[in-house]
Amino acid sequence: MRLLDYLFGFVALLGLVCTGWWAVYQSANTPVNLQARLEANANAALTEQGFDWAGVRMHGQRAELTGKAPSIDAIEAAAETVLTSSGTGGILLGGVTMVQSGVGTAPPVSPYVWRAIKTHSGNYILIGHVPSRTIRADLMREATSHAGDATVEDHMQLANGAPAANWQGMARLALQRLAELDSGEVRLQDKTVRLRGISMDTGTRARISADIANVTAPFRGEPFLRGPALWSAAHGEGELVLSGKVATEAEREEILAIAKQYYARSVRDEMQVVGDPHPGWLEGVRVGLPHFAHFHSGEMAFDPAETGLSFEGEASGSTIAYLQQDLATVSGPYPVTVFTDTVQVDVDEIRGIDFDADPVAACQKAFDAVMETNKVNFETGLANITRESGQTLDKVMTVSQRCAPELVFEVSGHTDATGARDANIALSEARARAVRDYMVSAGFSPSRLTVIGYGPDEAVQSNDTEDGRAKNRRIGFKAVSYTHLTLPTNREV
Helix, strand or coil: CHHHHHHHHHHHHHHHHHHHHHHHHHHHCCHHHHHHHHHHHHHHHHHHCCCCCEEEEEECCEEEEEEEECCHHHHHHHHHHHHCECECCCCCCCCCCEEEECCEECCCCCCCEEEEEECCCCCEEEEEEECCHHHHHHHHHHHHHHHCCCCEEEEEEECCCCCCCCHHHHHHHHHHHHHCCCEEEEEEECCEEEEEEECCCHHHHHHHHHHHHCCCCCCEEEEEEECCCCEEEEECCCEEEEEEEECCHHHHHHHHHHHHHHCCCEEEEEEEECCCCCCCHHHHHHHHHHHHCCCCEEEEEEECCCCEEEEEEEECHHHHHHHHHHHCCCCCCCCEEEEEEECCCCCHHHCCCCCCCCHHHHHHHHHHHHHHHCCCCECCCCCCECHHHHHHHHHHHHHHHHCCCCCEEEEEEECCCCCCHHHHHHHHHHHHHHHHHHHHHCCCCHHHEEEEEEECCCCCCCCCCHHHHHHHCEEEEEEEECCCCCCCEEEEC
16 A cells, blocks of 8 residues: 555656646747747857858748858758757757748859968968858868868858859869979969969979860960079068079169068068079069069069069059069060969948948949049040059959949040040040950950940039049949849758
8 A cells, every 4th residue: 555655656746747847848938938049049050150141030930041142052051050950850849840041142253263372381271262061171171181281271252153063173173283282372263273383393393284274164274383483572471571592792782672662561681692693684673573562462583494584473453464564664584474363452432331232322332432532544635544543443443343243334434625525525435445444454354344435524513623624534433234133942841
């Protein structure tokens, strides 16, 4: 009898415990509490996994994924993260049962740029756009397999716009060839593969150059490989490093003086005087080093045996354009090669503009802000752009690259009312065309640019004063068309 009493008591106690647990469970899983918990878990999981573009609103146990994704692959991955953010129990255990998405994909990136750098110490740095998380992981594995004990840094970002189906295969091939160099960089920009670097072995340089030059269509290769330089200038961490051999103390002092005049930060002199002259080589240094000092990164090198004087790295469009113009005047005995990539400059005038909210309005606002405080100037009566306009053109290129790739722009030229109207219209069109040609030479698609000359017909100030006439002589930009794509997706358990 006593045993039965114990048994009944145990059952009663167990019932009380279960009732208490159920009450707590039900309290935590009331519709309001459950929805709040699921939403918090989902948003936390998205943040943890790096989906900073995404957010979640819960409707009961059904999730609505919001935001603008960098790629279709990112939408699928984010939806999977939300679906499992509170376990996989679905309705039974109070998890997320469905992910519905009206997430739009960001417009395709143009230009589509991916880079891999191999440093002198053998470390790898992967930078730029990749089409998917799977491809990103694959490229990291490829780089790691070559790095050995060295490090591999991942700075890649998902983005729409990969230009060809075999983009992944081309990126892997580029990494494999980069791994064979002592140091270097590969840049896959749209359908162009640019490989530059150093190898001590002549045969290796020849073989890799041939591999890159003959890549499979629709890609095209541009290799520039060299051996060790006799003399070089290189952009380091906040300093310009001058190294290698020069013939005389006078050569060393002249090069050092040029570097200090044009480079705003520290200049480190590691040059050695060895008394081995190379007549005519210094002419290229005198012309090129002032421009190279304004590069963002890269190396200027002199190799008398093979490549002569070479310029590699990244710089603004105007810096590269003016470097090439001036080097065309060099008549020394050595070849001159410019193997560079254009980079965007910072534009303070467009800070705070949201280019995603209303792409057309934002782009127009950005152009207006830049042209309000900057001018494109021309030689008097001509369509020749002055070099003082280089910084303005660099800002124009940055804005044009920030604008959605589906936008088409009108480049307009304007004059004051001085002189004959027909001549002014012709001059204004020629100046607008000069700006268009500059943008195309800097890598902008010509199909996205139209040109018109208004002459004096759209004055913004009175032509009765010099100040008014100066304001009327201007270049304008107008966004004239735009289309946008969104892609919904649904995931359910």
